[in-house]
Each structure stands twice: as structure tokens, then as C-alpha cells.
Amino acid sequence: MIRCGPRRTTPPSPHERASGPQRGLRLARPACRLAARGRLEWTQPLPATQTLRLTIREVPLSHTRRIIVHVATSADGYIARKDGSFDWLERPRPRGNYGMAAFVRSIDTILWGRKTYELALAFGDKASAFGKPMRNCVFSRGLLRSVAPGFELAGLPLGEFVRELRAVPGRDVWVMGGAGLIGSLLDEGEVDDLVLHVIPTLIGEGIPLVAPRHRLVPLELKAIRRFPDGVVRIHYAVKGAAAPRPATRTTTRRTPRKRRRRPTPSR
Numbered sequence: 001m002i003r004c005g006p007r008r009t010t011p012p013s014p015h016e017r018a019s020g021p022q023r024g025l026r027l028a029r030p031a032c033r034l035a036a037r038g039r040l041e042w043t044q045p046l047p048a049t050q051t052l053r054l055t056i057r058e059v060p061l062s063h064t065r066r067i068i069v070h071v072a073t074s075a076d077g078y079i080a081r082k083d084g085s086f087d088w089l090e091r092p093r094p095r096g097n098y099g100m101a102a103f104v105r106s107i108d109t110i111l112w113g114r115k116t117y118e119l120a121l122a123f124g125d126k127a128s129a130f131g132k133p134m135r136n137c138v139f140s141r142g143l144l145r146s147v148a149p150g151f152e153l154a155g156l157p158l159g160e161f162v163r164e165l166r167a168v169p170g171r172d173v174w175v176m177g178g179a180g181l182i183g184s185l186l187d188e189g190e191v192d193d194l195v196l197h198v199i200p201t202l203i204g205e206g207i208p209l210v211a212p213r214h215r216l217v218p219l220e221l222k223a224i225r226r227f228p229d230g231v232v233r234i235h236y237a238v239k240g241a242a243a244p245r246p247a248t249r250t251t252t253r254r255t256p257r258k259r260r261r262r263p264t265p266s267r
């Protein structure tokens, strides 16, 4: 059990779950750190004794990184027009911008296909575009010889590179795209999740989500969320994706201390 400050009666919002405990809830430091990583389960409502009982799942302290394709597609399954343009993506964003801030907090590495990287540069994007230190890895089979400051050219074959990434503790990895890189990663068996933001627009033709090739990749539906502007976020996990590394250290479930029985008054 961890003592906390004010009594809380409402469950935390998804934003709080992602960003950690609300101000005013005084949690012991390790708990704060876990909460910031979204690793705490909150039990509701708080017990009247003003004690917050935190159930800590068995969580590897060295987080097993997930390789996440996180993109927007048209309703007919394209990520860009044939010429690479994405005018159909330019639309007012609802409040919260589809939870992008929380997602960006959850990652520390971005994987770029060479064409997507070049397009981003052409639009004036910088390695620091996401406002925090980030590893930006660009993949090319040989066309690229150097990359812009803040980016790194992957020096290993794709599969090997990602397996090395997984071997180092860290946050999740964002596969920015495009279709070519996503296809290559799927073929290497190195995608864990696909988070697709389906824009309610048909564009008729374009670059499909995944570069075409004969494949069979079973997916498991993890979550669906509908946003007020009609965008739908579909979260799939790839069935049988690369097995997570065994955890090096784990926290153990903390069971609340048993309450001492009050001695019955002797007569």
C-alpha cells in the first residue's frame, strides 16, 4: 500500500492513465515512475482510510519494446496518393489530436523508409520535430549515402537492426512508414502492432498501407476508438509477432498488508 494525499473518487481519464497521476495525488516515487509509464492499475474507489491500493502488475522494469506501425489511411486503405501527396490528411484535428502526444511520449525511436524520410525533409521536417530527444533511423538498400543531422542511416540489414533494437531496453518504436518499410518489417516478422487511423475519405487510388506481396498475417483486434470527426482508430496486434525478450527484472505484485485484528476486550 502506498499512502497518498487527497481522496479521489473518480477513475483517471485515458489522458491521466497515459501521463501519470494527477497533481495532488502524492505517490511514493517508484509508483510515480511506474504511473508515468502507464504501468499502474488504479483501484477505484479509494478506500476511506485515504490509502491508495496500487496493484502493480508483473511488469518488466526493462520494458519490452514494441514495434508499432502508427499511420493514417484513407477509408479505401491508402496512406498517400500515387504521387506521394496527402492533401486528404489536411483536415482540422479534434481536441487531443487523436492522442498523439501520449503516443509520442511512449516512444523513443522512429523508423523511416527512405522515401518517407525524403518527403519529410522536403516539407522542412527536422529530427527534432516531435519535441523530445528521439532516435531517427532511416532505411535504404543503398541509394542513400548520408542523412540529415539528427537522423541515422541504419547500418545493418532491417531484421537484424530491429532485433538489436529490441535487445536494448527502451520505449516503444514507431514505424513511421511508408508502405515499403512496413511491408519489409512484416516480412521479417518484426511488427507487433498496427495502429490505423482511418480517415473517412475515399481517394480512389494511391500507395496502399503495405507494399503488395503475397502474405498471410493474422491480426488480433485489440481496440477500436471512434473520434468526433469520424476518424476511427483500429488497433491490431500481429498474431505470433516476435516473442518478447525474457524480462531481466520484474516487480512483483504487492499484496496489501493484512489488517491487524483488534484484540477483543477481555472481561
Ligand SMILES: NC(=O)c1ccc[n+]([C@@H]2O[C@H](COP(=O)([O-])OP(=O)(O)OC[C@H]3O[C@@H](n4cnc5c(N)ncnc54)[C@H](OP(=O)(O)O)[C@@H]3O)[C@@H](O)[C@H]2O)c1
Pocket: 070, 071, 072, 073, 078, 079, 080, 081, 083, 084, 085, 086, 112, 113, 114, 115, 116, 117, 119, 139, 140, 141, 142, 143, 144, 157, 158, 176, 177, 178, 179, 180, 181, 182, 184, 207, 211
Ligand atoms: N498516411 C501516413 O500516415 C503515412 C505515413 C508515412 C508515409 N506515408 C506516405 O508513404 C509514402 C512513401 O511510402 P513508400 O512505400 O513509397 O516508401 P517508404 O516505405 O517510405 O520507403 C521505401 C524505401 O525504404 C527503403 N527500404 C524498404 N525496405 C527496406 C529494407 N528491408 N532494407 C533497407 N531499406 C529498405 C528502400 O529505400 P531505397 O530505395 O533507398 O533502397 C525503399 O525504396 C509517402 O508518400 C508518404 O507520404 C504516409
